[in-house]
Amino acid sequence: MGTLPEPFAGWFAARGWRPRPHQLALLDAAREGQSALLIAPTGGGKTLAGFLPSLIALHERPADTLHTLYVSPLKALAVDIARNLTIPSEEMGLGLRIETRTGDTPQNRRARQRETPPQILLTTPESLEVLLASADAHTLFAGLGRVVVDEIHALAGTKRGDQLALGLARLSRLAPAARRVGLSATVAHRAPLLAYLSAEGRADSGDVRLVEAPPGAPPxxxxxxxxxxxxxxxxxxxxxxxxxxxxxxxxxxxxxxxxxxxxxxxxxxxxxxxxxxxxxxxxxxxxxxxxxxxxxxxxxxxxxxxxxxxxxxxxxxxxxxxxxxxxxxxxxxxxxxxxxxxxxxxxxxxxxxxxxxxxxxxxxxxxxxxxxxxxxHHELDGDPPRPGGLDVLAQHLLAMACHAPFHPDAMYDEVRRAAPYADLSRRDFDDVLRFAEDGGYALRSYERYRKLFRDSEGMMHIRDARAARQARMNLGTIVDSPMIKVRLRGGPVLGEVEEWFVSTLNPGDNFLFGGQALRFEALDAVTCVVGRGDDAGMRVPTYAGSRLPLSTGLSERVRAIIQDPKAWRALPAPVGEWLRLQRRQSALPEKDGLLVETFPRDGRWFLVAYCFEGRLAHQTLGMLVTRRMERDGLGPLGYLATDYVLAAWSAFEPTDVAHLFEEDLLGEELEEWIAESSMLRRTFRNIATIAGLIEKNHPGQGGSGQKSGRQMTVNSDLIYDVLRRHEPDHILLRATRAEAAGGLTDVRRIAALLARARGRLRHRRLDRVSPLAVPALIEEGRTWVAGGAEDALLAEAAAMIDEVTDGEERFSETLAEVTEGVRINPGVVDRPRRRPRRDRTSRPVPRGLAARRPA
Amino acid sequence: MIAAPFHLGGERLMLDPAGALFWPARRTLVVADLHLEKASAYAARGQLLPPYDTRDTLERLAPILRRYRPARLVALGDSFHDRDGHARLPGPDRALLLRLLDGMETVWVLGNHDPVPPDLPGTATENFAEGPLVFRHQGGGDGHELSGHFHPKATVPTRGGPVCRPCFVASPQRVLLPAFGSLTGGLDARDAAIAALFPRGARLFLLGRERLHSVPLAALPRPRALVPDSVPLQQFGGAGGPPAAAGLPAAVRATAASRRP
Missing domain, CATH: 3.40.50.300 (P-loop containing nucleotide triphosphate hydrolases)
Structure with a gap:
C-alpha cells in the first residue's frame, strides 16, 4: 500500500492524523486507473478519501479545466463539502478553484463557471443533467478525470439515481478517461452499487474496486x-x-x-x-x-x-x-x-x-x-435493485437532444451502460424515444407538434430553441404534491402545505404549522394567508405517502419475538403481560402461519388477521378479502390496515375463514382494482410529470406566472382515465404498471403471506375482542376503499348527512322526490321540512351544523 | 342509471348521473363545457396530452343521446377548448360528431373559450331562451337559468375517506351543470365564485355510477381533524367514539353506528 506524497503527508502529520488504510486504498485504485466503491461507516473520513486522489493529481499535474466532479444528493452537502475542501487546499497552497453549482447558483456565477470552469465542481444530479443538456457540455467535461458520487446508497435505486446513472454514462462518452468513486454507508446489497459505478453497467465487469473500511463501534x-x-x-x-x-x-x-x-x-x-x-x-x-x-x-x-x-x-x-x-x-x-x-x-x-x-x-x-x-446481528434490509424508470429515460433523451443531435443506435448503446438500464429492451427504448418525439400515440395526430425530428441520416434533432428551453425547464425527477404556500398576513412565507389540506379549511379554522398555531384567513390564488391562531379545534396538516411500511426483515423478527415466550423476557413487563394475556384468551400468531380471530362486538362481527406484512400490503389484502366476504354474503362493512394486522367487520359471522384467505384471492379482480387504485394514479402522475407529459414549468411564466402555471395543469387522473380507455398499452401506462409492480413489493408480500397461510391458518372464534386486536380496533374508522365501494360510501354519507340535518335546507319543498309524480308547488320555499324524530333530544347537535340551521 | 327529477321555474328536469340534463317537456338535452380538442390545444403549446379527449367525450355523449332521443341539444358553451378547436377536429371525430348531431337541432351557446360559432351544423348564440328557462354559459342573470362555466365538483367525507366528484349545483333559481368534457377539472362547489350564485343555499347532486348523491351545500361537513395520538383504552366506545369515522361530526358517527345492523 502506498503512502502520501508531500505536501499531503506533512499536512496530515501537522494535524496529528495518519492516513487511514481505506484512504490509501482509494489512492492506489486511482493510480491504477480503476474506479472504486468505498463502503465506510460515518466518521470514517470518507469524503476526504474520495477527494485525496483528485487533490494529489491536481498538485502533480495542475490543470486549468474541470478535473473532478462531485455529485451529492443534497445541495447543502455540496456547499458544506466545498467549504471543507477549501481548507486543506488553502493550507497546502494548492491554489484550487472549488465551486458549487446547484439550483441556487446565481445566473452570473453560472456564466462565469462556463467561461472559466473550476477544477473541482460540486453539484447535484439535477444540476449535472442541466449541464449535460447545454450545447457546450463536451468542452466543459472534455478534461474530466474523476467523478465522486457521495451517499451513493441513497441515490441508487431512486429516480434521481436513474438520472445520475444516465448522466454518468453520458460523461463516459464525453470523457472516456474519467474514473468514478462512490462513497457509501454500509448496505445490504453491494453488487448493485458496483454495477452502478461500472462503466459497463454490470457488477461483474471488474472495472470497480471494492474498498471497505472497518465497521465502526456498534451503536x-x-x-x-x-x-x-x-x-x-x-x-x-x-x-x-x-x-x-x-x-x-x-x-x-x-x-x-x-x-x-x-x-x-x-x-x-x-x-x-x-x-x-x-x-x-x-x-x-x-x-x-x-x-x-x-x-x-x-x-x-x-x-x-x-x-x-x-x-x-x-x-x-x-x-x-x-x-x-x-x-x-x-x-x-x-x-x-x-x-x-x-x-x-x-x-x-x-x-x-x-x-x-x-x-x-x-x-x-x-x-x-x-x-x-x-x-x-448486522442484519440490514433494503430493496433489491429495480429497473430504471422509463419516464426518467424519456426526459434524458430530450435533454441529450438539447445538447446535440444523436443517433438512436448509439444512444441505445450508451443508455445500456447505465446499470439501471442494462437490461432495457430495444422495444422499450424505441417506444420511449417515440414518446419523446411526438407523444408516441397510436393515433398519429401530433405530427406538427413533434419535439424531435429525424434527419435523412437518422439523427434525432430537437425541434427548435423553444422546445429545448421547455425541456430544460422541466429537468429533474422530484415531483411534489401540489403545494400551497403558507404566508402570515403582512409577514413572511412560513412554508407550504398540500393543496388538498387547504381545500379542507374554512376561514377561521386553526392549524398547527411550523410549531405555531395559525388561523386560516383566505386563499389568494397561490397562497394560503394566515393569522395567529389558537388551540381551539386545531388540526395538523398531513402529507400523502409519508409513512413507510414495515420492512420484510423487521416483520419476520417481530413475528419471531411474538411466537417465542422466552424472547419476551427482553421486553418491558406490560408488553410481556399483554402477550401472555393473548396466549391465554386466544392464541399467539406464529412466525410461519396465519392467526385469524373472529369475535362479535357492537352488533357486528370482527375479523382480525395477524399478517405483519405492512400497511400497504394489508390495504390491498383488505380489499380482496372484503370483496370475497361480500360474495359470500357476509355483508362486510369496512376494514382497516395497520402495519401489523388487517381487521374487517361485517354484518354476519365469517365462519369459513380459510376460504377468505385462499391463494386464488390474488387472481380475482386484482388487476382491475390496482388499475383503479389511488396508488397507481399517483404513480402515473409522477411518471407523466417526469416524462414531460405534464409540465412542471412552462416557458414564459415569470415569478407571478405561477397562477397561469396552475391553470395550465391538467389533472393527471383525467389523463390517466382517457389514456387507459383508448390506448391501454401506451408506453407511459406500461411504465406505470411496471413501477407499481416492481417498486411496491406489496403484492409479492401478499402472495408470500397467502402461501404461508395455506394449511397453516388458525382460526380462533372468540366471544370478545382479544388483547392483540385492541390496538387495531382503536384505529377503526381509518379505513381505505377504492373503486366501486366509493359509490356505496358516498350514498351512505349523503344519507347520513340528510338524517343529521333533518333534510333541512331552505328550499327543501322544491326539491324533487325521487318518486315520480310528486307535484311541486314552486311558490312554497323556505319552509324547512321536519320529520318527527323520537330520539331528537338525546342526540347532540353537531358542531358546525348548528350555526347553519335556519333560525 | 337513475336520473333525478328537479323542478326549476315549474318545469320538471331530469339530472342524469352521467352529467347531462334532460328537459322531457321540450325533448331538450343539455350538456356543459365539452372542451373538445383540449388535448391538441395543449399539444400546440408543447404538452402532448393523449389525443383521445374528443373521442372519449363524444363516446360518452352517444349513449345519452340514444337514451333520451332529444329533438334538441344545447351545449352550454366552452364546447371547444379554444376558438380554433372546431377546425382541428380530426376527420373521424368530426364524422362521429356530425353523426351524433344528425336529425337534431343543435344550439351552441358561446363560451369564453369558444367565443366564435363553430363550423358545424346548428345555431350559435350568446343566450338561449325557451319557455320559462334561460340557457347561458356563465350563470348569474335573470330568470330561471341553466349554465355551465364553473365545472363544479364537491368533496364529501365518507367512512372511507373523502370522495370527490363533479356535481350539479341546484337552487329554485338556477342549475349549474358539471363539465362534461373528458379532460375538464373542477372547481370546489364551496368556492366563493359559485356561492355568489346561490345566496340562499343550494343542493348538490354528485355524479355516481348509477345514480346521483345529493347533499345540501351548506351541510358539507368539515373533513376530519387529525386526532393526535393514542386513545386510552377506557375511552374506546365512550363519548368520543373511535378516533375518526373519517370526518363526520360526532352525531353523524353516532347515526352511522346506529344504522349498522
Whole structure:
C-alpha cells in the first residue's frame, strides 16, 4: 500500500492524523486507473478519501479545466463539502478553484463557471443533467478525470439515481478517461452499487474496486417507554415526551427523529409545552420554508441548539460534530433507515453512536426490540435493485437532444451502460424515444407538434430553441404534491402545505404549522394567508405517502419475538403481560402461519388477521378479502390496515375463514382494482410529470406566472382515465404498471403471506375482542376503499348527512322526490321540512351544523 | 342509471348521473363545457396530452343521446377548448360528431373559450331562451337559468375517506351543470365564485355510477381533524367514539353506528 506524497503527508502529520488504510486504498485504485466503491461507516473520513486522489493529481499535474466532479444528493452537502475542501487546499497552497453549482447558483456565477470552469465542481444530479443538456457540455467535461458520487446508497435505486446513472454514462462518452468513486454507508446489497459505478453497467465487469473500511463501534441502542400507562394505539409517541424532554436536557445536542411531518409538529409542540428551562429546541421538516430550514441547520452547526425535531429531511446531510444523542420517536420501520439516523450522532468512528428508540404503542415496542436485535446481528434490509424508470429515460433523451443531435443506435448503446438500464429492451427504448418525439400515440395526430425530428441520416434533432428551453425547464425527477404556500398576513412565507389540506379549511379554522398555531384567513390564488391562531379545534396538516411500511426483515423478527415466550423476557413487563394475556384468551400468531380471530362486538362481527406484512400490503389484502366476504354474503362493512394486522367487520359471522384467505384471492379482480387504485394514479402522475407529459414549468411564466402555471395543469387522473380507455398499452401506462409492480413489493408480500397461510391458518372464534386486536380496533374508522365501494360510501354519507340535518335546507319543498309524480308547488320555499324524530333530544347537535340551521 | 327529477321555474328536469340534463317537456338535452380538442390545444403549446379527449367525450355523449332521443341539444358553451378547436377536429371525430348531431337541432351557446360559432351544423348564440328557462354559459342573470362555466365538483367525507366528484349545483333559481368534457377539472362547489350564485343555499347532486348523491351545500361537513395520538383504552366506545369515522361530526358517527345492523 502506498503512502502520501508531500505536501499531503506533512499536512496530515501537522494535524496529528495518519492516513487511514481505506484512504490509501482509494489512492492506489486511482493510480491504477480503476474506479472504486468505498463502503465506510460515518466518521470514517470518507469524503476526504474520495477527494485525496483528485487533490494529489491536481498538485502533480495542475490543470486549468474541470478535473473532478462531485455529485451529492443534497445541495447543502455540496456547499458544506466545498467549504471543507477549501481548507486543506488553502493550507497546502494548492491554489484550487472549488465551486458549487446547484439550483441556487446565481445566473452570473453560472456564466462565469462556463467561461472559466473550476477544477473541482460540486453539484447535484439535477444540476449535472442541466449541464449535460447545454450545447457546450463536451468542452466543459472534455478534461474530466474523476467523478465522486457521495451517499451513493441513497441515490441508487431512486429516480434521481436513474438520472445520475444516465448522466454518468453520458460523461463516459464525453470523457472516456474519467474514473468514478462512490462513497457509501454500509448496505445490504453491494453488487448493485458496483454495477452502478461500472462503466459497463454490470457488477461483474471488474472495472470497480471494492474498498471497505472497518465497521465502526456498534451503536448503543436503548428503549425508552413512557412513565405510567403504555399506550395501546397511536403512532405519535406523545405520551413519552416528558422522557424525551428529560433526555434532551441531559445531553449536549440531540436530534429527535420522527416518521412524519405531522408527528414532527405535534412532538415539537409537546416538547415546547414541557420546556420550562426554555432550552433552544427547533424543528426541521421538508415543508418548512427553505430559509427557515437553513437557519435551523446553521444554528445546529454552530452548536446553538440543544435539540432539533426532524423528519427524513435530516436523514442525510452535513456533519454536525456536536450531536451526541439521537432519539427515534415511533418505530423505525426499517433497519437501514434506523442506522442512517443513528449514525447522525457522534461522527467518530471509534466511539459508539448512542440512540434511544421511543415506541408509541405496544406493537411498536416489539418492533423496536426487533430492530435492536437486527442491528446487533448486522442484519440490514433494503430493496433489491429495480429497473430504471422509463419516464426518467424519456426526459434524458430530450435533454441529450438539447445538447446535440444523436443517433438512436448509439444512444441505445450508451443508455445500456447505465446499470439501471442494462437490461432495457430495444422495444422499450424505441417506444420511449417515440414518446419523446411526438407523444408516441397510436393515433398519429401530433405530427406538427413533434419535439424531435429525424434527419435523412437518422439523427434525432430537437425541434427548435423553444422546445429545448421547455425541456430544460422541466429537468429533474422530484415531483411534489401540489403545494400551497403558507404566508402570515403582512409577514413572511412560513412554508407550504398540500393543496388538498387547504381545500379542507374554512376561514377561521386553526392549524398547527411550523410549531405555531395559525388561523386560516383566505386563499389568494397561490397562497394560503394566515393569522395567529389558537388551540381551539386545531388540526395538523398531513402529507400523502409519508409513512413507510414495515420492512420484510423487521416483520419476520417481530413475528419471531411474538411466537417465542422466552424472547419476551427482553421486553418491558406490560408488553410481556399483554402477550401472555393473548396466549391465554386466544392464541399467539406464529412466525410461519396465519392467526385469524373472529369475535362479535357492537352488533357486528370482527375479523382480525395477524399478517405483519405492512400497511400497504394489508390495504390491498383488505380489499380482496372484503370483496370475497361480500360474495359470500357476509355483508362486510369496512376494514382497516395497520402495519401489523388487517381487521374487517361485517354484518354476519365469517365462519369459513380459510376460504377468505385462499391463494386464488390474488387472481380475482386484482388487476382491475390496482388499475383503479389511488396508488397507481399517483404513480402515473409522477411518471407523466417526469416524462414531460405534464409540465412542471412552462416557458414564459415569470415569478407571478405561477397562477397561469396552475391553470395550465391538467389533472393527471383525467389523463390517466382517457389514456387507459383508448390506448391501454401506451408506453407511459406500461411504465406505470411496471413501477407499481416492481417498486411496491406489496403484492409479492401478499402472495408470500397467502402461501404461508395455506394449511397453516388458525382460526380462533372468540366471544370478545382479544388483547392483540385492541390496538387495531382503536384505529377503526381509518379505513381505505377504492373503486366501486366509493359509490356505496358516498350514498351512505349523503344519507347520513340528510338524517343529521333533518333534510333541512331552505328550499327543501322544491326539491324533487325521487318518486315520480310528486307535484311541486314552486311558490312554497323556505319552509324547512321536519320529520318527527323520537330520539331528537338525546342526540347532540353537531358542531358546525348548528350555526347553519335556519333560525 | 337513475336520473333525478328537479323542478326549476315549474318545469320538471331530469339530472342524469352521467352529467347531462334532460328537459322531457321540450325533448331538450343539455350538456356543459365539452372542451373538445383540449388535448391538441395543449399539444400546440408543447404538452402532448393523449389525443383521445374528443373521442372519449363524444363516446360518452352517444349513449345519452340514444337514451333520451332529444329533438334538441344545447351545449352550454366552452364546447371547444379554444376558438380554433372546431377546425382541428380530426376527420373521424368530426364524422362521429356530425353523426351524433344528425336529425337534431343543435344550439351552441358561446363560451369564453369558444367565443366564435363553430363550423358545424346548428345555431350559435350568446343566450338561449325557451319557455320559462334561460340557457347561458356563465350563470348569474335573470330568470330561471341553466349554465355551465364553473365545472363544479364537491368533496364529501365518507367512512372511507373523502370522495370527490363533479356535481350539479341546484337552487329554485338556477342549475349549474358539471363539465362534461373528458379532460375538464373542477372547481370546489364551496368556492366563493359559485356561492355568489346561490345566496340562499343550494343542493348538490354528485355524479355516481348509477345514480346521483345529493347533499345540501351548506351541510358539507368539515373533513376530519387529525386526532393526535393514542386513545386510552377506557375511552374506546365512550363519548368520543373511535378516533375518526373519517370526518363526520360526532352525531353523524353516532347515526352511522346506529344504522349498522
Amino acid at each position: 448503543e441502542l436503548d428503549l425508552q417507554l413512557p412513565e405510567g400507562h403504555l399506550p395501546w394505539g397511536g403512532h405519535m409517541g406523545l405520551a413519552s415526551m416528558p422522557e424525551v424532554y428529560r433526555r434532551i436536557a441531559g445531553a449536549r445536542t440531540t436530534i429527535v427523529f420522527v416518521n412524519t411531518r405531522a408527528q414532527a409538529e405535534l412532538c415539537f409542540q409537546a416538547l415546547w409545552r414541557l420546556n420550562e428551562d426554555a432550552l433552544p429546541i427547533a424543528m426541521h421538516h421538508g415543508s418548512l420554508e427553505i430559509a427557515q430550514r437553513r437557519k435551523v441547520e446553521a444554528a445546529m452547526a454552530a452548536g446553538k441548539l440543544r435539540a432539533v425535531v426532524a423528519t427524513a429531511s435530516l436523514d442525510l446531510g452535513i456533519d454536525w460534530g456536536a450531536v451526541d444523542q439521537v432519539i427515534q420517536v415511533g418505530a423505525p420501520k426499517g433497519v437501514a433507515r434506523l442506522l442512517q439516523r443513528v449514525g447522525r450522532a457522534n461522527h467518530r468512528m471509534d466511539e459508539p453512536s448512542r440512540a434511544v428508540l421511543v415506541p408509541a404503542n405496544r406493537f411498536e415496542v416489539i418492533e423496536c426490540a426487533a430492530a435492536i436485535q437486527a442491528v446487533a
